[in-house]
Amino acid sequence: MVTISQIEAGTIKYIDNEIAPKIPVNVPNGQLKKVVFLAGAAYAVHKGVQQYADHTMLSQLGVVDQEGNFDIDGILEAARNAVPETGFKATVPVLGDLTFYAEDLDRLAAYIKEA
Numbered sequence: 001m002v003t004i005s006q007i008e009a010g011t012i013k014y015i016d017n018e019i020a021p022k023i024p025v026n027v028p029n030g031q032l033k034k035v036v037f038l039a040g041a042a043y044a045v046h047k048g049v050q051q052y053a054d055h056t057m058l059s060q061l062g063v064v065d066q067e068g069n070f071d072i073d074g075i076l077e078a079a080r081n082a083v084p085e086t087g088f089k090a091t092v093p094v095l096g097d098l099t100f101y102a103e104d105l106d107r108l109a110a111y112i113k114e115a
Contacts (some may be wrong), residue, residue: 002071002112004049009044010112018107023095037094076109 002010007091015038023034058064080102087099 001065002072002115003069004053006115007049007070007072007112009115011049011108012042013115014108014111015041015045017111018099018104033094037061037092040093071114072109076105081103 019041020034020038021028023037025032025034027033052058053064053068053070055064059066063075065071083100083102083105087101089097089099098111
């Protein structure tokens with residue numbers, strides 16, 4: 001189980017270490033796009049985690065316990081099984097389409113657990 005703070009801190013660290021370095025800044029407004037993305041990502045992570053922490057269905061399924069901690073291993077297992085070998089695309093504001101693979105989920109979970 002991990003806390004909301006761990007999820008937020010680990011996700012932000014994942015974004016900073018794994019995604020941010022890949023954002024091109026040598027294009028028009030590249031640095032500005034990077035700053036906007038990083039600020040928006042931090043805000044979205046905080047709002048998103050808080051929203052799901054209070055969801056009744058997640059606690060009924062055992063994803064969130066009574067203290068508001070998340071079963072990161074259960075979430076990771078379910079997510080890994082849902083990701084095709086070709087990855088899944090996510091449209092990210094400012095950046096466009098990004099493709100994530102099962103290995104990315106493993107790295108994200110590791111950052112969360114370390115936070």
